[in-house]
Amino acid sequence: MHKRLFIPGPTEVHPDVRREMSRPPIGHRSQEATALGASVIAQLQQLLHTSGPVFLSTSSSSGLMEAVIRNGSRQRFLAVTCGAFGDRWHAMCRLNGKAADPLEVEWGRAVRAEQVRAALATGRYDAVLVTHNETSTGVLNPLDEIAAACREFPDVFLFVDAVSSLGALDVDFEALGADGLLAGVQKALAVSPGFSIMAVTERAVERARGIENRGFYFDFVRHSDAYDRKQGVTTPSTSHLYALDLQLRRILEETMPAREARHRLMAERTRAWAREHFALFPEEGYESITLTAIRNTRGVDVPALNRQLAERGAVIGNGYGRLKNETFRIAHMGEIRLEDVEELLGWIDDILGLNR
Numbered sequence: 209m210h211k212r213l214f215i216p217g218p219t220e221v222h223p224d225v226r227r228e229m230s231r232p233p234i235g236h237r238s239q240e241a242t243a244l245g246a247s248v249i250a251q252l253q254q255l256l257h258t259s260g261p262v263f264l265s266t267s268s269s270s271g272l273m274e275a276v277i278r279n280g281s282r283q284r285f286l287a288v289t290c291g292a293f294g295d296r297w298h299a300m301c302r303l304n305g306k307a308a309d310p311l312e313v314e315w316g317r318a319v320r321a322e323q324v325r326a327a328l329a330t331g332r333y334d335a336v337l338v339t340h341n342e343t344s345t346g347v348l349n350p351l352d353e354i355a356a357a358c359r360e361f362p363d364v365f366l367f368v369d370a371v372s373s374l375g376a377l378d379v380d381f382e383a384l385g386a387d388g389l390l391a392g393v394q395k396a397l398a399v400s401p402g403f404s405i406m407a408v409t410e411r412a413v414e415r416a417r418g419i420e421n422r423g424f425y426f427d428f429v430r431h432s433d434a435y436d437r438k439q440g441v442t443t444p445s446t447s448h449l450y451a452l453d454l455q456l457r458r459i460l461e462e463t464m465p466a467r468e469a470r471h472r473l474m475a476e477r478t479r480a481w482a483r484e485h486f487a488l489f490p491e492e493g494y495e496s497i498t499l500t501a502i503r504n505t506r507g508v509d510v511p512a513l514n515r516q517l518a519e520r521g522a523v524i525g526n527g528y529g530r531l532k533n534e535t536f537r538i539a540h541m542g543e544i545r546l547e548d549v550e551e552l553l554g555w556i557d558d559i560l561g562l563n564r
């Protein structure tokens with residue numbers, strides 16, 4: 209039996225979108241492939257509110273995160289982190305031999321714009337790395353305010369990991385004034401895993417031209433050429449392009465404001481349930497709308513709970529890394545609807561005897 213995914217990625221994929229993935233391959237330099245690439249890019253530009261370049265990458269999101277590290281800074285990165293995915297940004301800098309400092313915030317808390325502003329005022333940095341929605345702690349960082357702080361420093365480029373927010377929150381790339389924003393397709397965009405996308409500015413591509421050792425697969429300059437041609441840098445997963453093309457059409461038909469409202473409703477319902485029976489992990493006012501991270505105040509055996517949920521056809525997320533069992537996570541993103549959330553919470557109530 210398929211277990212409905214209430215984990216923070218991958219998420220449920222609509223059957224019509226899954227079916228798109230089984231189309232026969234086409235030549236990746238054919239006119240058909242170019243038309244497909246152009247359609248996907250045009251829809252992504254609409255979704256992201258940008259008229260600039262959009263990169264398509266046959267890799268998970270971490271690939272494009274590494275692209276940012278290889279191409280994004282001449283001087284030193286400020287890696288802002290309040291959880292495991294922020295830590296990943298900083299680790300990638302180190303592993304690629306790039307100069308970087310972390311700006312660390314306690315897990316469960318959100319990053320504040322003033323902290324970023326104070327760090328940038330030192331003049332040490334030419335690029336900032338930020339996680340929009342920190343999936344490990346269920347914290348939604350105040351991206352608009354952080355981006356506004358970055359805009360006070362026109363030579364500093366802001367790069368955003370929007371992996372678990374894009375497709376749920378209506379993100380306006382040009383209004384943010386960021387130089388790069390990336391996401392995988394397997395979270396709130398609700399496509400099968402293995403593909404990722406990124407909006408960049410022309411000036412980010414220009415900066416990359418002057419940086420050495422950008423590598424091959426994740427070179428911004430190569431990706432920019434591919435964007436111009438509406439083709440892959442190398443052979444892309446055309447299966448993902450077909451699926452993404454349909455799913456983007458579905459998302460834009462639902463409209464982003466409606467989609468964001470739907471996610472807020474699911475998050476509010478899950479938080480109310482969690483407050484009644486447990487407690488929330490994130491600090492108040494900064495809770496994610498795509499997943500709810502819950503303090504396991506009842507000492508519930510999370511793997512055992514998941515074994516019982518599996519019999520009903522569902523799975524939830526345990527805490528991430530060192531938060532395992534101390535917290536657990538219920539994701540409500542992408543194709544999940546309020547009815548699904550109600551059904552899941554009812555099952556957990558039954559299994560744990562919460563309403564007796």
Ligand SMILES: *Cc1c(COP(=O)(O)O)cnc(C)c1O
Nearest residue numbers: 268269270293341343371372392
């Ligand atoms: C899932 C996730 C990633 C990693 O994505 P992959 O597609 O597995 O590489 C990075 N950042 C955030 C915020 C995530 O939620």
